[in-house]
Amino acid sequence: MPKEYINPDHLFPSLPHGFSQIVVATGKRIAFISGQTAWDEGKNIVGGDSVLEQARQAFRNVRKAMEAVGGTLTDIVALRIYVVDYQAECGTAVGTALRECFSTENPPASTWIGVQALADPRFLIEIEATAVLD
Numbered sequence: 001m002p003k004e005y006i007n008p009d010h011l012f013p014s015l016p017h018g019f020s021q022i023v024v025a026t027g028k029r030i031a032f033i034s035g036q037t038a039w040d041e042g043k044n045i046v047g048g049d050s051v052l053e054q055a056r057q058a059f060r061n062v063r064k065a066m067e068a069v070g071g072t073l074t075d076i077v078a079l080r081i082y083v084v085d086y087q088a089e090c091g092t093a094v095g096t097a098l099r100e101c102f103s104t105e106n107p108p109a110s111t112w113i114g115v116q117a118l119a120d121p122r123f124l125i126e127i128e129a130t131a132v133l134d
Helices: 051-068 088-101
Strands: 003-006 022-025 029-036 076-084 109-115 125-133
Touching: 022 076, 029 051, 029 076, 051 076, 051 088, 051 125, 076 088, 088 109
Parallel strands: 076 109
Antiparallel strands: 003 022, 029 125, 076 125
16 A cells, blocks of 8 residues: 655654654545544553553554454554643654554654643543454
């Protein structure tokens, strides 16, 4: 699937934060991944009160969802990341998890949204993804 990662000079440099400003993609199928959280397959919360550890589990779940449709994390073109009571340290944790999962040269486009709460009061983060597959 052809993808073009665009990070114009007239926008702030987003790559150090773990995301691209723009991704243009073409392919045969689009996958919309529902918000993934820190639940494991047994509905146990992984990561406790750590945004970083919950983010890592949520990204593991995103990876599993991608594998279920025959894709990989490299097929993801956009993320929406919801963080409860967003603070600066949350941004550091989210950025760390993003850089662990995605290429530092060509990461997906990303929007981070601070929210008051998620579906389960123990959730600290929820991650939606859009992927383009051949």
